[in-house]
Structure formats: structure tokens, C-alpha cells
Amino acid sequence: MGDKRHGVDRILGRCLVTLRILLADDHAMFRSGLRAVLETQPDLDCVAEVADGRAAVTETARLQPDLAILDVRMPKLDGLSAAETILAEPANSTRVLMLTTYDSDEYVYRALTAGASGFLLKSLPPEEMVSAIRVAARGDAVVDPSVTRRLAARFAAALAPAVRNPDVAPGIDRLTVREREVLLLVAAGHTNAEIGARLYVGDETVKTHVSRILAKLGLRDRVHAALYAYRHGLARPDTD
Template identity: 70%
Template sequence: MSLSVLLADDHALFRSGLRAVLDTQEDLECVGEAEDGRAAVAETARLRPDLAVLDVRMPRLDGLAAAEAILNTPGNATKVLVLTTYDSDEYVYRALRAGASGFLLKSLPPEEMISAMRVAVRGDALIDPSVTKRLISRFATSIEPPSKPPEVRRLTSREFEVLLLIAAAHSNAEIAERLRVGEETVKTHVSRVLSKLGLRDRVHAAVYSYLHGLVPISPTRGTATHPRP
């Protein structure tokens, strides 16, 4: 079964180019387009796609406000991926706080953007660690980390270890290999981590870890080795 995608961008040329790339993918299908934020919200409600790809700068309603409207709709199951030409901390913060599954620069190669769409739908890992993690890290270092949140102490030692590996952008398979357990066991741990911390998905588990100072800021993937608080 193909994953359905809605493209929202006020530049018709960009939409048509991205749609052309999507049309070559067997597992992805562009089911609709929108040229402004209000249309994106309406089309998402009508089509209920698996993923809505929203440009930050659109007329009538910007992509961040559209993301908030989509993700705050009761019963919504659509994931949101935000695109922009601007490397802005404010955009990253608003997108992720709204519940978006990722934030990408539009300058990414098409194959990486397509890969990010698949990741966004399955919620398996941070989208594009080379961009998203760097931007989150930059934001996190601009503020003094708050004290460790009390809910973290509800995690078992193994669950906390899984949280750190999520923050380091590891997939379930990679976590299973590192911990020498089965993938189903990892999925159970991830589910419990999200439930105990009240988080939507893996992306927000990673953001949570950085913003609360649970892991050191590092550009190197897989260096989340901060001791248990």
C-alpha cells in the first residue's frame, strides 16, 4: 500500500518537481496539492493523507500555523514535515513544538527528502540528523537547560538508555543491535518511554532529551552517553 502525501507550497514549480520525484516511488503517492496554508489545512482534513509536506512561507496562513492547525485537529493521524529555505532557530522551535515530525531545508537532494518523508510517516528516527539535530542543538545551547524533569525518574535504566539512543538518531534495528535484544523488545521500550514522558513520537523524545540537558550537544551521531540523572 502506498503512503499518501499532500504537498503545500506557493511555488508551483517546486510542487511539480517534488511531485515528479514522488511519482517515481512505488511506496509514495501524491494525493493532493495546496498553494497556501489555509488550503493545506482544508485539503488535509478532506484527504487525510499519511503525510503533509508544508513550506514555511505561504500566503493566507504560513506553514507553521498550518502545521499547528492540522496537528491540533481532534483525531488527526497525518504527520507533518516542514520545509524552508531559511535556517532559522525560531522556525525549528515552532515546528517541533507544534508537533511536526521533522524540519528540512529545501536545498536537500531529492533522494534525501524522499527518505525523510518515509521516516516521518513511520516515526522511526529523527529526520535528517545532519540538519535537524544540528538546528535543535543550536537552539538548545542558546538557553540554560532547566533542571532534570521529575518524570524522567519514572524510566527504568534500560528505558533511559533507549531514550539516549533515540536522541542519537538510532533506529529500532540499531538500538536492538547495540543492546543485544530483539526489535520487538525495543519497540516495547520506546512505547513505554513515550508514554511515561507524555511525548508524541521519537522525534519529540529526541527534542525533549536535548532541551532538558539529558544528552550533551554533539555533532557526531551516536554520542548520547550522558549518565543517568
């Protein structure tokens, strides 16, 4: 099916970047259903599906897919532990997207602090799931801005500043004044469009600022940038 699909794209003159995906879920029906949805998309290719966390770690290391989609609750090794193992590997280039039936802030927090690029409910409509998968695979966080703010409030103790003086937060001296301003707005849970409106700049300018912030601070995505801001006293959960 993949070769035929790519052949059609070449005939039509399109150049698609195919995202290679691994599915890990112990519910065979859900797994096969999600795979069927992915196979309808010309740019998504399911290269493997497994039923437990240990197999997810092994197959991710072997295949190096662009994205591993992991269920939180799996036998042998739960999805969160599998994500932590995958993302802790220095040579790993695979991004991780977590799926669950439960909207648990504790699950979300653990997944994101491990380095996962997103956390979604299984009840999400197929079209939204596909969109989220594309976002996660290209490296952006798939968490609604409101969830970032909710997490900060709910985990205020866990996110207590690691330093008393925000000016000595690691890497903060590399940011320009404008970049620090954008970082605080990201931490407050604002979208690029909202940040642009506040600063009177376009979305592309905001994206550039965010990209530079992530690169300078060595962070994976905007959610981790928000966590950085809270941990180091740059932002507080009750501020906007």
C-alpha cells in the same frame, strides 16, 4: 495511474501500503516537480496539492492524508502556522513534514515543538526526499541526529529545565533503568546503531526500547524525546 499501478502490484503478488500525501507550496514549478517524483513511486499517492497555508489546513482536515508536506513560507498562512493548526486538532491523524530553502534553527525548533515529524531542505536530492517522506509518513522523525544535538546547543535557553529535579519529570517513573539510559543516548543525538553498539544490543532491541519510551511518555518521536530530556533536566546540550 494509481489503479494501474496497484493492479500491477497485485499481479506480481506484492501487497503495498499506499501513503496518501498532500503537497502545499506556493511555487507551482517546485510543487509539480515534487508531485512528478512522487508519482514514480508505487507506494506514494499525491491526493492534493495547494498553494497556501490556509488551503493546506482545510484540505488536510477534509482528506486526512497520511502526510502533509508544507513549505515554510506560503501566503495567507505560513507553513509553520499551518502545521501548528493541523497538529493541534485533536482528531488529526496526519503527520507533517516541513520543507524550506533556508536552514534555520528557529524554523526547525518551531516546527518540531509543534509536533512536525521532519524538516528538510528543498535542495535535497529526489531519492533522499522520497526516503524521508516514507520515514515521516510512518511516524519517525526526519532530522539528522547531528541536528538534534545542534538544536539542543543553540536553544539551550529555550530548553532550560522545567524542573530542578529530573526524577519528578512527568512520566519518568514509568521508564526502566535501561529505557532511561536509551533516552539519554537519544537526546545526545545517537542513532539506533550507535546506541546498540554502546549497550551491546541489536538495532531491533533499541527500536523496541525507543518505542516503549515514546509510548510511556506520550511523545511523537525520538526528536521530541530528546526535547523532553533537555526540558526536564535529564540531559544537557553539552553532554554526550
